[in-house]
Amino acid sequence: MLARQNQSKALQWLGKQLFNREDPAAFFDPLLERVNPMWVQQYTPARVVQTLQETSDTKTFVLKPARRWQGFEAGQHVNICVDIDGTRRNRTFSLSSSPILWQSQGLITLTIKRLPGGLVTNWLHDHLEVGAVLGLGEAFGDFLIPEVATPVLFIAGGSGITPVLSQLETMAAQDYRAPVSLLYYVRTSEDVIAGEKLEALAARYPALTLSIIPTHDGASPRYLSDGDLGTVPGLNGRQIFLCGPKGLMDLAEELLQSRGVRERDIHCTYFSAPRANLEHQALGGQVQFSHSNIEVGSEGDANLLEIAEAAGLTPQYGCRMGICHQCSCRKTSGTVINRLTGQASGPGEENVQLCISVPQGPVSIDV
Amino acid sequence: MKTMTEAQLSELERDLNVIRDAVVADLGERDAQYIRRIVRLHRTLEVGGRVMMPFGFIPPVFVAATAALGISKIIENMEIGHNVMHGQYDWMNDPGLHSQTYEWDTVCTGESWRRTHNYEHHTYTNIIGKDRDYGYALLRLSDDDKWKPQHTLQFINYILLSVFFQWGVGLHELESERIRRGEIRLRDKLPFLKDFFRKGGRQAFKDYLFFPLITFPVAPVVLAGNLGANLIRNLWSSTVIFCGHFTQDAETFTEAECEGESKGHWYLRQLTGSSNFTGGKWVHLLSGHLSYQIEHHVFPDLPAHRYPEISEQVQAVCRKHGIPYNTGSFARQYGTVLKRIFAFSLPDRLRARVPALTMGQAT
Ligand code: FES
Numbered sequence: 001m002l003a004r005q006n007q008s009k010a011l012q013w014l015g016k017q018l019f020n021r022e023d024p025a026a027f028f029d030p031l032l033e034r035v036n037p038m039w040v041q042q043y044t045p046a047r048v049v050q051t052l053q054e055t056s057d058t059k060t061f062v063l064k065p066a067r068r069w070q071g072f073e074a075g076q077h078v079n080i081c082v083d084i085d086g087t088r089r090n091r092t093f094s095l096s097s098s099p100i101l102w103q104s105q106g107l108i109t110l111t112i113k114r115l116p117g118g119l120v121t122n123w124l125h126d127h128l129e130v131g132a133v134l135g136l137g138e139a140f141g142d143f144l145i146p147e148v149a150t151p152v153l154f155i156a157g158g159s160g161i162t163p164v165l166s167q168l169e170t171m172a173a174q175d176y177r178a179p180v181s182l183l184y185y186v187r188t189s190e191d192v193i194a195g196e197k198l199e200a201l202a203a204r205y206p207a208l209t210l211s212i213i214p215t216h217d218g219a220s221p222r223y224l225s226d227g228d229l230g231t232v233p234g235l236n237g238r239q240i241f242l243c244g245p246k247g248l249m250d251l252a253e254e255l256l257q258s259r260g261v262r263e264r265d266i267h268c269t270y271f272s273a274p275r276a277n278l279e280h281q282a283l284g285g286q287v288q289f290s291h292s293n294i295e296v297g298s299e300g301d302a303n304l305l306e307i308a309e310a311a312g313l314t315p316q317y318g319c320r321m322g323i324c325h326q327c328s329c330r331k332t333s334g335t336v337i338n339r340l341t342g343q344a345s346g347p348g349e350e351n352v353q354l355c356i357s358v359p360q361g362p363v364s365i366d367v
Numbered sequence: 368m369k370t371m372t373e374a375q376l377s378e379l380e381r382d383l384n385v386i387r388d389a390v391v392a393d394l395g396e397r398d399a400q401y402i403r404r405i406v407r408l409h410r411t412l413e414v415g416g417r418v419m420m421p422f423g424f425i426p427p428v429f430v431a432a433t434a435a436l437g438i439s440k441i442i443e444n445m446e447i448g449h450n451v452m453h454g455q456y457d458w459m460n461d462p463g464l465h466s467q468t469y470e471w472d473t474v475c476t477g478e479s480w481r482r483t484h485n486y487e488h489h490t491y492t493n494i495i496g497k498d499r500d501y502g503y504a505l506l507r508l509s510d511d512d513k514w515k516p517q518h519t520l521q522f523i524n525y526i527l528l529s530v531f532f533q534w535g536v537g538l539h540e541l542e543s544e545r546i547r548r549g550e551i552r553l554r555d556k557l558p559f560l561k562d563f564f565r566k567g568g569r570q571a572f573k574d575y576l577f578f579p580l581i582t583f584p585v586a587p588v589v590l591a592g593n594l595g596a597n598l599i600r601n602l603w604s605s606t607v608i609f610c611g612h613f614t615q616d617a618e619t620f621t622e623a624e625c626e627g628e629s630k631g632h633w634y635l636r637q638l639t640g641s642s643n644f645t646g647g648k649w650v651h652l653l654s655g656h657l658s659y660q661i662e663h664h665v666f667p668d669l670p671a672h673r674y675p676e677i678s679e680q681v682q683a684v685c686r687k688h689g690i691p692y693n694t695g696s697f698a699r700q701y702g703t704v705l706k707r708i709f710a711f712s713l714p715d716r717l718r719a720r721v722p723a724l725t726m727g728q729a730t
Contacts (some may be wrong), residue, residue, distance in 0.1 A: 018577065020470040026463060031414070042463065086399030088460040259465045291467060291478075293486065314457040316465060349574050367467070 007245060043081060044069045048128060049107065054193045058113040058159060059125055060096065064137050071102055072139030074170035075163045075241075075269070079137035079318060079326075080110070084123050090318025090326050091120045093270070094162040094243075095139065096194075098169035111193060113159040116220050139349055143269040145171060146239050149178040153232050155187040155224065155252050158245025164243060168198075172205035181209040181232050185248060187216045187225060224251050229259060236261055242268045283337065287345035289313060290332060290365040298359055302330075303339065305354035308367055315354055315367050322356035329354055334363030369639065369690060376631030382684045383634050383665060386677050390669050398670045399459055403500075405446050406464075412439035420592045421582040433592045436624040437599030438653070443472045444604060445655025446671065450475055453485060454618055454668045473600075474537035474567045479559065483540050489667050493612060493640035494620045501619065503528060503535060507711045509619045516520045521712045532601035533570075603653065606701060611660035614642040615703035616693045637664035638685060643678075643694035650697065651675065661692065681710065 015024020025041035031284045032039040038047060048166050050062035072078070077094045088228070096111035115121045128134070145167050146152065152171075156164045161184055171180060186192050192212055204211040210354050213228070215221050229235055240256060249268060256266060283300025287307050296311045305327055318326030322340045336345045336357035344360060345352060354365070371379070389620065418435030423429035448471030450456070456464045463469075470477045483499065491497035495511040501507040506525060507518045528535050540559050543553050574593040581588040611617075618639045641660040644650075651658050659674035662681055669677075685692040695698075710724040718724050 020472060020569070020575050028410065028414075029463070030403060031410050033409065083399065086459055087393040087395075090460075203469070250416070314454060315467075316460060316462065 020077075022308065037133040038066050040135075043137065046080075046108075046136045048130050048132045048134070051128070054111060055191055057125075058111060058193050060109050060111045060194075061124070061128065062107055062109050063134075063136070065108060067106065069136060070138050072099055072108075073144055074098055074166040076141040076145040077140040077163070077269075078110075078139050081135035081137075081318075082120065082123070082128070084119065089120050092319050094166070096162040096165045098166050098173060100170065100173050100288060111159070111162045111165065116186070117170075121137055141269065143241065143243070143267055145176070149176050151179045151234055151238040152181070153235065153238045153240045154180070154182045155185075155242050155244070156182065157248040158187070158191070159193060160244030160248075160269075162243075164241070165194055165197065168201055168205075168208065172201055172208070176207065178207065179209070179233070180205075180207050181238075182211065183209070183224065183232075184212045185244065186212065186214055189214045191336060193200060209239045224248060224255065226255050226259070229255055235259060238265065240266050242266065252363075283358050283360055285334070285359045285361040285363060287359050288362070289367040290364050291367055300358060300360075302358070303355055304336065304352070304357045304359065304363075304365060307359075308354065308365075313367055317355060320355045322353055325353060327350065327354040330366040331357075332364045332366060335360045336363055369635065371635060371688070373629065373631075373632075375688065376629055376635060378631075379634055379684065379688050379690075380631035382687070383681070384682050386684070387666055387669065390666075390673050390677060391505075394458055394670070398456070398672070401672050402447070402451075402456055402464060402670070403457075405442065409439050409442045409447060411512070412436070412494065415439075416596065417578065420578070420589050422586050423588040423592050424585055429592060432594040433599070436592065436596035440472055440596055440600040441603055441653050444600060444651055445607070445657065447655075448472070448477075449655045449657075450479060450671045455670045457458070457668075472570070473537070474533045474563075474570050476537075476562050476566045479540045479562065480536070481618050484668075489664070492637055492664060493618065493623075494622055494625055494636075496561075496622055499539065499542070503539065504542075504710060508707055509711065510715065511619060511621070512711075514711075522708060525708050529605040530598065532605040533597065537567055554610050557686065571689065595704050607654040607657050609704045610644055610697070610700045611641055611657055611663075613698045613704045613707055614693060614695075615707060617642045634665060635690065637661070638681075638690050638692070640664070641693070642700060644697040644700040645694060646697050658697075661694075 012022075012024065015027075016022065018024065019027040021027060023042060029040050029042050032041070038045045041256035044066050046063040046065035048061055049064050052060040052062070054060055072095055075094075077092050079090050079092050081088050081090045083089075093110045094110055095108055097107065101107050101109075112121055112124055116127050143163055154164045154167070164182065165186075168180070168182065170176075172354055183197075184192075184198070189212075191214075192198075195212070198212070200211055202208050209232075211228075211231070213222070213224075215223055232238070234260070235256075240261060242252050253266065253268075257263075272297060284298045285300075286295060287298050287304065288295045289311065292313055294311050294313065296307060298307050302310070305315060305317055305320065315329060316326050320327075322338075330349065331345065331352045332349050333347065335347050336352055337343070337360050338345065338353075339356040345357070352365075354367075382605075406442075412435045415433050416439055419428055419435065421544075423432050448469065451464050451469045451645035452466050452471070453468035457466050466479075466481070488498055488500040493501055495509060497499060502512070505528060506521050507514065541556055541563070542551060546556070574597060575590060578593060579590040582589045620636055620640065625632070628636070638661060638673055639666040643661050644658050646654075646658055655669035656674045657663055659671070659678060662669075662674035662678055663671065665681065666674075666677075682692050684690075706724065710718050713724070
């Protein structure tokens with residue numbers, strides 16, 4: 001193992017000498033891409049082998065990543081990149097298939113809903129066809145099934161079901177021996193994603209209790225209620241996983257807390273950057289972009305990515321919500337607040353994600 | 368410099384912004400495909416050159432290999448490196464083509480070049496005393512520098528600078544002339560020197576050690592070919608760059624003139640301080656479209672392959688405002704560069720006696 005690492009270190013060193021770049025293999029990408037797009041080194045290529053229409057606005061893409069992809073655990077997400085009109089776009093999606101499918105057939109699936117006005121999701125739906133190749137990053141995220149079987153409750157809304165699909169499938173395959181409940185909220189019964197798959201799972205995996213609840217089928221909306229939680233036996237002994245729109249997640253957290261569920265038993269995964277409550281802290285300050293000799297003042301109402309762009313700079317970015325790390329840059333001095341956690345950084349040199357960092361006092365960034 | 372009122376200058380600014388906005392709004396697939404195609408061309412030439420080089424003991428192969436490697440370096444430095452590092456393709460969000468991270472195949476580090484070229488040269492274009500690219504603090508190219516006896520030999524300096532151009536550019540940030548004058552200390556430049564030696568060492572290692580050594584029995588051939596390729600690139604890029612600002616009619620400016628200047632004034636300075644040369648498609652590609660130096664200086668961050676498309680519009684703006692648009696054949700423009708280098712090597716009184724050596728703007 002060590003030998004291999006040394007060897008690759010040496011190769012990297014040589015690559016840097018010969019090609020002036022950190023990823024020497026990618027020097028050949030422009031040529032390899034022509035011969036076979038699956039040989040590209042800069043990212044892991046994945047070929048679309050099938051697309052399935054789940055609902056009127058949701059599709060599942062079955063992908064075959066190059067074999068060097070490292071795999072994933074149920075509940076994790078990946079960054080994908082696609083070139084749309086000449087611009088590379090990175091987005092993060094949950095993997096909806098189980099890791100077993102990857103291990104046995106080398107396939108993964110992404111289940112993607114069109115977002116109104118969404119550039120990438122709409123493009124994927126309209127242009128990503130069988131045979132196309134997109135770029136894949138390594139999987140990440142800690143929205144994971146408990147290692148020791150304990151009772152679990154999933155609360156999912158809309159396309160928030162995608163990581164849960166992967167988890168349920170995995171649990172069924174592992175014969176996870178503890179009660180598992182799913183409360184799945186959808187707008188109307190038309191909007192159920194992977195309905196058949198869920199029914200089939202419930203049929204062959206008796207530990208699973210499935211409730212699919214349309215919120216807008218009746219005359220008046222019917223949201224998650226305390227009564228719904230009441231139907232889940234032994235709620236307070238369960239690990240609870242939340243995934244869905246912000247409104248549902250907030251409501252669920254509130255109801256769970258009033259039922260005395262402990263904070264550490266609740267696991268969330270986000271699909272939009274929540275704004276941690278930053279009001280009590282004094283935010284804003286001079287921001288210095290040291291590479292470009294630009295200094296601008298900020299009021300604390302914008303993140304570093306927005307500040308940089310307003311100053312005419314073009315740092316790299318992907319998701320703009322703290323997931324993909326494309327925007328990571330070196331902070332050389334000053335403190336920033338992480339908008340996701342509300343935590344302050346240290347004062348010294350460290351990497352920060354521009355898109356979720358708000359300056360607290362003067363800050364210098366290597367951009 | 369042509370004098371224009373502030374009102375005229377802001378009209379000039381608006382006219383040029385219209386051209387810029389139209390291109391920016393239209394950026395997309397076509398530009399991405401263009402630069403990707405050029406990158407492929409570069410990789411093909413470099414790989415081809417490197418593979419052929421060991422067979423260079425056959426003379427025609429030697430010529431082909433050296434030419435392929437030389438041209439690959441020219442394309443990488445001019446059309447890819449220079450333009451990418453200007454941020455022309457940042458909107459593509461491709462880490463391989465990003466201005467802040469690109470590192471090119473020449474001695475000068477990307478970082479140092481972004482400071483001295485992107486920032487200094489493009490901000491203070493042709494302001495004597497502020498634009499250190501003007502004569503590279505080595506050549507006297509205008510009356511603003513007082514004549515000294517050592518200038519008599521500046522033609523030799525010019526030739527040396529061209530031959531070793533990549534090392535000259537690499538050392539540009541050292542500001543050796545200011546160290547000599549005691550304005551700064553060598554010690555202040557140590558971090559720069561460290562980077563310079565690291566990058567320069569890498570470049571030398573690759574072309575003069577690694578590739579010759581792995582082809583051991585024919586090492587001298589490979590070494591000679593690599594030297595040749597670097598020489599071709601050095602001569603060509605220095606020539607292109609000299610043609611961009613040191614032609615007969617390219618103007619220079621004083622610091623006083625440019626104090627607190629408006630954007631319109633900056634535009635005017637870019638238009639009159641730069642010069643183009645004409646040529647075929649290949650000439651433009653190999654010069655990184657710096658054959659459209661005027662367009663480049665006005666819009667340094669628009670993809671360079673767009674310059675030919677907007678040149679006519681820029682010329683129309685120049686005509687409208689009565690601003691000269693300095694262009695001519697490559698041979699003509701280069702001829703006037705040589706003339707300038709020679710003319711200013713002479714003391715002013717001597718030069719005045721030879722009518723052929725008067726420079727358009729000499730005051
Ligand atoms: S842009 Fe994705 S983490 Fe910042």
